[in-house]
Amino acid sequence: MTFHSMWAELLPIGRNSASGGYRRYAWSGADADCRAWFRQQAEDRGLVHEVDRNGNQWAWLGDPAAGDAVVTGSHLDSVPDGGAFDGPLGVVSSFAALDELRGRGVRFTRPLALVNFGDEEGARFGLACVGSRLTAGQLSVEQAHRLTDGDGISLPQAMEAAGYDPEGIGADPERLARIGAFVELHVEQGRALDLSGDRVGIASAIWPHGRWRFDFRGEANHAGTTRLADRRDPMLSYAETVLAARREAELAGAVATFGKIAVEPNGVNAIPSLVRGWLDSRAADQDTLDTVVGGVEKAAREYAHAHGIDLDVVRESFTPVVEFDHALRDELARILGKDTELKVPVLGTGAGHDAGILSGSIPTAMLFVRNPTGVSHSPAEYAAEDDCVAGVRALADVLEGLACR
Numbered sequence: 001m002t003f004h005s006m007w008a009e010l011l012p013i014g015r016n017s018a019s020g021g022y023r024r025y026a027w028s029g030a031d032a033d034c035r036a037w038f039r040q041q042a043e044d045r046g047l048v049h050e051v052d053r054n055g056n057q058w059a060w061l062g063d064p065a066a067g068d069a070v071v072t073g074s075h076l077d078s079v080p081d082g083g084a085f086d087g088p089l090g091v092v093s094s095f096a097a098l099d100e101l102r103g104r105g106v107r108f109t110r111p112l113a114l115v116n117f118g119d120e121e122g123a124r125f126g127l128a129c130v131g132s133r134l135t136a137g138q139l140s141v142e143q144a145h146r147l148t149d150g151d152g153i154s155l156p157q158a159m160e161a162a163g164y165d166p167e168g169i170g171a172d173p174e175r176l177a178r179i180g181a182f183v184e185l186h187v188e189q190g191r192a193l194d195l196s197g198d199r200v201g202i203a204s205a206i207w208p209h210g211r212w213r214f215d216f217r218g219e220a221n222h223a224g225t226t227r228l229a230d231r232r233d234p235m236l237s238y239a240e241t242v243l244a245a246r247r248e249a250e251l252a253g254a255v256a257t258f259g260k261i262a263v264e265p266n267g268v269n270a271i272p273s274l275v276r277g278w279l280d281s282r283a284a285d286q287d288t289l290d291t292v293v294g295g296v297e298k299a300a301r302e303y304a305h306a307h308g309i310d311l312d313v314v315r316e317s318f319t320p321v322v323e324f325d326h327a328l329r330d331e332l333a334r335i336l337g338k339d340t341e342l343k344v345p346v347l348g349t350g351a352g353h354d355a356g357i358l359s360g361s362i363p364t365a366m367l368f369v370r371n372p373t374g375v376s377h378s379p380a381e382y383a384a385e386d387d388c389v390a391g392v393r394a395l396a397d398v399l400e401g402l403a404c405r
């Protein structure tokens with residue numbers, strides 16, 4: 001099956017016809033369809049398919065128990081109304097790269113596995129990279145049990161409803177001990193490759209990033225009869241805090257976004273009793289990130305105080321800076337540099353990835369494929385087919401260099 005036909009098969013799954021975006025949330029029907037697709041691709045190639053205890057899917061060529069495996073893959077879930085490429089490009093490219101290597105007639109000297117990590121985006125339960133975090137022991141079983149979606153369904157309940165046993169979730173060091181290297185190919189979520197005129201790049205580092213929940217509590221009341229002076233309206237402090245986040249991020253050369261909000265009672269003619277906003281913030285280093293988030297929180301407390309609003313701020317998740325394994329990164333550059341046609345710039349990114357989570361346990365690396373607009377987490381996300389094919393070739397070269405004779 002070609003890259004093109006695999007891509008075409010996945011394309012309709014979980015696509016919302018009104019927005020044109022993808023809604024492939026963890027353990028949903030669309031997620032099940034993506035998983036069935038992955039399984040079918042594995043079986044069609046004679047790979048051994050397995051789902052680990054954290055719900056991640058693996059397709060093995062060679063004996064997993066032999067150790068020192070080379071693993072490649074990404075994720076198939078999406079953010080709300082996400083694009084087609086973030087995640088799926090890495091998974092489809094993994095199968096296409098294996099096909100390319102078989103076409104080259106190489107002999108594998110190390111086991112190879114292709115992987116689809118579960119719930120990378122955290123769209124449903126609020127925490128990103130749940131599958132890889134659990135596996136790497138960066139999310140405890142107790143914390144995972146406390147995760148709930150917008151309808152109050154817990155992660156274990158959702159897994160169970162999707163036909164998976166949540167009993168065994170948790171750290172999986174034996175599995176990680178069998179892996180010698182993980183390489184994730186991903187659409188670039190910026191324009192560095194477009195600006196440099198390169199099809200493919202190698203990742204250097206991921207900015208530290210996290211999510212913070214701000215709960216502004218006031219008093220529900222009638223929108224028509226309550227004098228402005230008598231209101232305790234949490235929307236005002238929230239709105240001021242959004243502006244403060246922008247200001248703090250600009251001052252620090254970082255980014256800060258309130259992209260999700262929940263309002264109670266959420267009536268057009270009612271002053272809200274609660275405004276809950278989620279801050280996503282990222283910066284090149286930890287001190288800068290602390291300064292930004294500290295500044296936003298301080299401003300929020302001042303605004304809340306001025307309006308008689310109660311404020312709770314909870315850090316819901318955090319991922320420290322990731323510096324990808326230098327030896328593996330240099331090895332990728334050496335392998336790809338052999339082809340003089342392909343220059344491979346080394347780029348940092350503000351986006352989180354399973355490769356970043358696993359980098360605490362095993363050597364990991366990432367390849368980026370050019371995205372001409374840099375748009376991501378939106379239906380407008382795009383990579384040209386020629387560039388995707390160049391990405392597949394680069395991934396095949398890397399896997400050949402690492403796992404073949």
Ligand code: GLV
Nearest residue numbers: 121128350351352
């Ligand atoms: C995932 O894509 C993230 O960076 O939030």
Ligand code: MN
Nearest residue numbers: 079086121377
């Ligand atoms: Mn993403």
Ligand code: MN
Nearest residue numbers: 086087120186
């Ligand atoms: Mn991704």
